[in-house]
Amino acid sequence: MGTDIHNAAENRVAGRIAVIAIAVVMLLTTFAYIWLHLTSPVDGARLETTRLIWRTDGVVITPMELAPDGLRPDDLVMAVGGRSVADWVRALFDPKFPQPDLHFGQVLEYDVQRAGQRLVVPVTYGKYPLGGLIASRWGVLLFAFASQIIGTFVFLRRPDDPPARLLFLWSWLGWNSCVWAMGLQFSDLLGRTGFWLYSFMIHGVWLLYWSVALHFSFVFPKKSFLAERYPGKIFLIYLAAFLFYFLYIGIAWFNAENILVWLSSWDQAGYLLAFVYQTLMVTTIIRNYRRDQDVGSRQKIRWVVFGAFVSGFGGLILWTIPPIILGRQIISANLLGILVTVFPVTIAIAILRHQLFDIDLIINRTLVYSLLTGILALIYFITVIVLQFALRTITGEESQITVAVSTLVIVLLFNPLRRGTQNSIDRRFYRRKYNAQQTLEAFASGMRNEVELDQIKSSLLVAVEKTLQPEKIVPWLRPSGQRLSAQIQKEMKE
Numbered sequence: 356m357g358t359d360i361h362n363a364a365e366n367r368v369a370g371r372i373a374v375i376a377i378a379v380v381m382l383l384t385t386f387a388y389i390w391l392h393l394t395s396p397v398d399g400a401r402l403e404t405t406r407l408i409w410r411t412d413g414v415v416i417t418p419m420e421l422a423p424d425g426l427r428p429d430d431l432v433m434a435v436g437g438r439s440v441a442d443w444v445r446a447l448f449d450p451k452f453p454q455p456d457l458h459f460g461q462v463l464e465y466d467v468q469r470a471g472q473r474l475v476v477p478v479t480y481g482k483y484p485l486g487g488l489i490a491s492r493w494g495v496l497l498f499a500f501a502s503q504i505i506g507t508f509v510f511l512r513r514p515d516d517p518p519a520r521l522l523f524l525w526s527w528l529g530w531n532s533c534v535w536a537m538g539l540q541f542s543d544l545l546g547r548t549g550f551w552l553y554s555f556m557i558h559g560v561w562l563l564y565w566s567v568a569l570h571f572s573f574v575f576p577k578k579s580f581l582a583e584r585y586p587g588k589i590f591l592i593y594l595a596a597f598l599f600y601f602l603y604i605g606i607a608w609f610n611a612e613n614i615l616v617w618l619s620s621w622d623q624a625g626y627l628l629a630f631v632y633q634t635l636m637v638t639t640i641i642r643n644y645r646r647d648q649d650v651g652s653r654q655k656i657r658w659v660v661f662g663a664f665v666s667g668f669g670g671l672i673l674w675t676i677p678p679i680i681l682g683r684q685i686i687s688a689n690l691l692g693i694l695v696t697v698f699p700v701t702i703a704i705a706i707l708r709h710q711l712f713d714i715d716l717i718i719n720r721t722l723v724y725s726l727l728t729g730i731l732a733l734i735y736f737i738t739v740i741v742l743q744f745a746l747r748t749i750t751g752e753e754s755q756i757t758v759a760v761s762t763l764v765i766v767l768l769f770n771p772l773r774r775g776t777q778n779s780i781d782r783r784f785y786r787r788k789y790n791a792q793q794t795l796e797a798f799a800s801g802m803r804n805e806v807e808l809d810q811i812k813s814s815l816l817v818a819v820e821k822t823l824q825p826e827k828i829v830p831w832l833r834p835s836g837q838r839l840s841a842q843i844q845k846e847m848k849e
Contacts, residue, residue: 370515371514374520374523374524381527382530387552391552392483392537392540393483395546399418399426399481399484400540401419402416404557407619409616409618412440414440415431419484419488420484424476426478427469429469434466441615444618445614446547454547457542459480459481461480462477464476464477488536492537492688493689495535497692498529498692498695499530499533499536501699501700503530505702506523506703507523508703509522510522522571522702528563528567531564534556534557535557558625565632566592566632569639570589570592570593572635573589573592573639575659576643576656599628600628603620603623643656654705658701662700662702665697665698665701666698673690
């Protein structure tokens with residue numbers, strides 16, 4: 356018995372040391388990447404890896420600052436200093452290839468393709484535009500720092516709680532958000548060191564990031580069936596992520612046209628893994644919720660689901676889908692960072708103080724007003740389009756009166772649609788509460804004109820049964836001036 360206690364204590368200490376060590380590695384690697392770019396000359400040509408930038412003959416860049424005769428957004432860089440981009444990329448995998456000696460003020464000629472024309476653009480290497488980074492990515496940096504503060508606070512409060520440790524580890528793996536915000540420069544392909552630091556933080560840490568998130572879903576708020584039955588197999592979550600990733604890019608190597616196209620498979624493999632692990636996380640959380648009947652555990656899961664809904668669904672509607680339809684995001688990267696910060700906040704509440712707020716009410720209102728906003732926006736756009744078409748057909752001209760009429764329609768429809776949406780959500784997701792409310796309203800309405808005592812008693816029993824669902828009901832009417840009998844007192848206590 357004493358040996359088991361000693362081993363458990365050693366395991367707890369080892370667990371603390373392991374997550375702290377990984378957090379320190381993340382911190383040092385991120386600072387190394389930042390220091391490299393602040394002290395080395397860069398070209399300011401950002402590679403937006405969230406887009407399809409790698410082409411067979413070059414790479415698409417986005418300059419962080421515009422110069423009169425400099426690079427432009429969506430320029431396809433095909434060669435630098437007389438060497439093709441493909442040659443520079445192949446040199447990344449050849450340690451014997453000498454790195455160019457870049458210095459501040461140096462000018463290199465970039466062969467680019469712009470709007471179908473081949474141009475030679477002189478690019479002067481200078482300091483990293485840190486001000487432009489903060490202005491365009493402060494929301495992402497806020498998400499990273501907020502996550503780490505929250506994760507560290509929870510870990511310090513409960514260092515031996517597995518979910519708290521995983522949250523701490525997940526939040527510190529989020530340092531890759533800072534590296535992503537700083538971005539990969541084209542000059543990193545020439546210098547090599549920046550490219551490999553970026554690849555480690557973005558691709559390698561990305562796999563750990565989602566593996567830890569899936570691991571978290573297996574132990575929060577309680578261990579899932581698989582975690583209880585196969586406690587020693589959790590490491591397979593991490594192993595499977597890396598095996599899948601390297602298998603994917605290995606197969607892509609044989610199918611890629613050249614090494615530049617192959618580099619795009621690195622991002623594709625990471626996004627596909629994230630989708631698979633997110634699907635497994637949702638499935639696990641749903642199974643945990645259905646399996647666990649404990650009120651506190653269910654409350655914690657609701658908090659996590661709420662945070663995931665706001666961050667995930669909000670990011671999907673406002674950031675991911677709009678470029679497909681509108682050609683651009685509705686919100687900036689800064690607002691996206693604020694939006695996704697909701698997720699770590701709700702996890703912290705779930706772990707520490709899950710009864711701090713009425714989460715059911717928050718989820719209910721979020722569902723109602725999210726759907727209401729979507730419905731009203733759809734009605735508004737349809738009304739504007741229909742009225743503009745009708746006005747052009749009748750008068751041959753357009754008028755701003757259609758906007759005023761559409762706005763008036765939205766104002767008139769707001770309250771009826773809100774009530775209808777609220778009732779629909781209550782019936783579908785809060786059936787018991789909805790039924791209780793309907794029963795009480797029906798009882799109150801029926802009692803206004805009822806005078807028969809037996810009918811009142813019968814209706815009261817039905818209402819109590821449907822709303823409170825007690826195990827036993829004992830109706831009793833106390834005669835005026837009479838004390839309770841011992842038998843009645845006994846029955847009421849029972």
